[in-house]
């Protein structure tokens with residue numbers, strides 16, 4: 001269970017640049033639930049993800065994971081509990097390190113600080129197996145530098161890295177935003193597979209309404225630092241793009257092109 005309780009997050013508090021990013025935000029997600037998150041630019045989506053990850057510290061409120069209060073737990077100590085994939089494919093991997101070393105680092109995450117896992121032949125075999133599941137041929141390139149991979153391959157590797165510690169929570173912050181339509185479909189397929197396999201609680205931010213509707217079992221609409229609509233079960237299954245757009249427009253938000261992004265590319 002992931003619980004956000006009356007979260008407020010203000011950046012640059014007490015200065016002329018003060019920004020209220022989250023306002024009295026509450027959210028409860030049972031273990032294993034997969035929610036997509038949409039909203040206009042500046043609605044607070046990334047701030048919510050950062051608050052869960054521990055990279056942003058709420059000004060008020062509590063974050064609980066499996067009943068445990070992690071509000072004050074630093075992000076590096078949450079790393080074993082939380083997997084994160086960002087929009088920038090370069091952000092999740094170290095380009096100078098080999099694919100194998102990137103995976104070893106991900107495995108070591110959440111363990112004792114400074115501990116590097118030795119790359120035993122058994123561990124390499126297990127890495128190969130994980131990579132083979134992607135269907136991208138990366139299992140034969142364990143010693144290639146991650147920097148040599150395409151954006152889609154790097155993002156797929158990041159997904160595998162995020163999943164290696166079997167996190168309780170997976171946070172996907174526009175992780176397909178920088179990919180072309182074909183690679184997007186590949187990474188979305190990997191996303192669905194991984195979430196199913198791991199059974200982890202997942203939040204996926206996207207500006208693509210069709211992806212938000214197609215994936216997950218819950219859809220959250222955010223505006224001005226709060227969740228303004230929450231669709232689950234039949235309500236989520238029956239939801240259409242126009243209803244989501246009307247919900248956002250209903251609170252007086254102007255809809256930017258990115259918010260309306262709907263993939264029309266032919267299969």
Ligand SMILES: Nc1ncnc2c1ncn2[C@@H]1O[C@H](COP(=O)(O)OP(=O)(O)OP(=O)(O)O)[C@@H](O)[C@H]1O
Pocket residue numbers: 011012019020021039040041042043044045046047048
């Ligand atoms: N590190 C920061 N310092 C100051 N203000 C910030 C910081 N990060 C975000 N903000 C501000 O907080 C508000 C919420 O931003 P956030 O990035 O959470 O929105 P978002 O919904 O993810 O937007 P987008 O869709 O554009 O990525 C915005 O007004 C933003 O400018």
